[in-house]
Amino acid sequence: MTTRIVVLGGGTGGTLAANRLRRDLDDDVEIVVVDQDDAHVYQPGLLFVPFGLAHLDEIVRPRQRQLHHGIGYRQAAVDHVELDADRVVLGDRSVLDYDVLVVATGSTLVPEETEGLLGPGWMEKVFTFYTPDGAAGLHDALTWFDGGRLVVNIVDMPIKCPVAPLEFCFLADWYLQELGIRDRVELTYVTPLDGAFTKPVASATLAGLLEEKGVELVTEFNTGEVDGPGGRLVSYDSREVGFDLAVVVPLHSGAAYVGRSPGLGDELNFVSTDEHTLQSKARPNVFVIGDAANLPVSKAGSVTHFEGEVLVENIRRFLAGEALDASYDGHASCFIESGFHKALLIDFNYDTEPLPGHFPTSVGLPLLKESRLNHLGKLMFQSFYWHSLLPGRDIPGVGSAMPARGKHREPSRP
Ligand SMILES: Cc1cc2nc3c(=O)[nH]c(=O)nc-3n(C[C@H](O)[C@H](O)[C@H](O)COP(=O)(O)OP(=O)(O)OC[C@H]3O[C@@H](n4cnc5c(N)ncnc54)[C@H](O)[C@@H]3O)c2cc1C
Numbered sequence: 001m002t003t004r005i006v007v008l009g010g011g012t013g014g015t016l017a018a019n020r021l022r023r024d025l026d027d028d029v030e031i032v033v034v035d036q037d038d039a040h041v042y043q044p045g046l047l048f049v050p051f052g053l054a055h056l057d058e059i060v061r062p063r064q065r066q067l068h069h070g071i072g073y074r075q076a077a078v079d080h081v082e083l084d085a086d087r088v089v090l091g092d093r094s095v096l097d098y099d100v101l102v103v104a105t106g107s108t109l110v111p112e113e114t115e116g117l118l119g120p121g122w123m124e125k126v127f128t129f130y131t132p133d134g135a136a137g138l139h140d141a142l143t144w145f146d147g148g149r150l151v152v153n154i155v156d157m158p159i160k161c162p163v164a165p166l167e168f169c170f171l172a173d174w175y176l177q178e179l180g181i182r183d184r185v186e187l188t189y190v191t192p193l194d195g196a197f198t199k200p201v202a203s204a205t206l207a208g209l210l211e212e213k214g215v216e217l218v219t220e221f222n223t224g225e226v227d228g229p230g231g232r233l234v235s236y237d238s239r240e241v242g243f244d245l246a247v248v249v250p251l252h253s254g255a256a257y258v259g260r261s262p263g264l265g266d267e268l269n270f271v272s273t274d275e276h277t278l279q280s281k282a283r284p285n286v287f288v289i290g291d292a293a294n295l296p297v298s299k300a301g302s303v304t305h306f307e308g309e310v311l312v313e314n315i316r317r318f319l320a321g322e323a324l325d326a327s328y329d330g331h332a333s334c335f336i337e338s339g340f341h342k343a344l345l346i347d348f349n350y351d352t353e354p355l356p357g358h359f360p361t362s363v364g365l366p367l368l369k370e371s372r373l374n375h376l377g378k379l380m381f382q383s384f385y386w387h388s389l390l391p392g393r394d395i396p397g398v399g400s401a402m403p404a405r406g407k408h409r410e411p412s413r414p
Pocket residue numbers: 008009010011012013014034035036037042043044045046047076077078079104105106107129130131160161164255256257289290291292299300301302303304333334335
């Protein structure tokens with residue numbers, strides 16, 4: 001009898017998981033990927049669009065073409081999952097039965113949850129670069145912006161790629177200097193966190209970079225309202241930050257269908273998942289990869305990639321009736337573009353915060369330090385994404401587990 005694996009979501013995680021599964025499993029296992037559209041966006045590229053450093057047509061490709069031969073593709077919205085019946089109901093009411101379900105539907109922006117954010121001023125003086133339309137609109141806005149208060153705001157965590165708003169500040173500083181108008185712009189970074197980033201050593205380094213570049217840091221600001229016409233962010237405790245141009249990262253949640261699927265998700269529609277095996281806590285035959293999981297890791301493509309190896313091995317073991325491998329360690333790795341053709345790199349996991357040193361061994365890319373080499377790494381990542389990461393290939397010399405060598409355990413704190 002044929003075994004069927006249904007993968008919900010054909011983004012980063014769904015694509016790489018399906019490709020790895022196809023390679024590892026016999027042909028009598030049917031694999032079907034479901035996604036609501038056919039536009040696969042290389043999301044890290046959205047950061048560069050506002051500054052004219054990338055164009056949308058360079059970062060979007062058809063989804064189905066990223067899937068290996070022998071993988072079925074169904075373009076449809078998921079309406080809900082019936083865990084007790086092992087079936088997925090699609091938007092047109094058709095049904096897909098599964099033996100194993102992989103949830104890879106990522107996170108969704110919910111700007112409507114913040115008062116005023118979508119009101120007057122939206123896409124005029126209030127933008128986000130987290131969507132293709134928003135990034136393109138912001139590009140147009142930056143061409144007319146000739147001075148004033150430019151504010152970058154995270155409404156609340158979790159968000160995808162938590163360093164991307166910081167990168168936006170660094171690139172804005174570079175861009176405005178190139179235009180010769182930096183002295184006419186007050187740049188402000190407004191975050192709900194108590195520092196520039198979540199982890200102490202990286203937070204201090206990144207706060208230092210903001211200061212060096214003349215970006216004001218406003219912390220513990222929980223945005224309750226965005227007043228476009230008045231040019232104000234208002235926090236729940238009634239603090240205000242004024243702006244002429246606001247770049248806002250809206251609230252994120254899991255996909256809405258998760259909330260319509262009894263027992264699958266939490267109150268934010270993320271799926272409760274075992275930190276080490278990536279098996280859902282809802283059912284043994286449901287596994288989760290990428291942003292859809294409620295794990296204490298960054299919502300990042302690198303995390304999704306490192307999870308892929310363990311996820312696929314565990315699906316194979318589950319089908320064979322073997323004990324699961326509990327080896328996913330929360331490994332995350334992120335380049336942080338800092339402008340002027342430089343970038344930093346951070347590498348960390350559940351137990352080890354981002355530390356200085358080198359990656360992946362004691363020689364290699366510098367960690368937590370600006371360098372041109374890291375900038376080249378960030379640029380090369382796009383090609384790696386389409387040609388290695390999505391096809392489900394490993395990075396030579398870098399496995400799923402975080403490399404411990406090369407990291408300075410006792411950093412000299414700035
Ligand atoms: C501006 C920006 C910059 C970033 N920079 C980086 C970076 O530098 N490095 C890095 O590692 N990561 C970065 N990321 C994060 C990275 O892109 C994501 O973490 C990664 O794509 C997560 O993969 P995923 O498969 O979980 O979700 P996605 O790739 O978002 O895929 C989810 C898929 O599910 C589909 N879906 C959702 N709901 C339904 C439904 N009801 N029915 C059918 N299909 C559905 C969607 O259409 C989508 O294709 C960035 C993200 C952004 C927005």
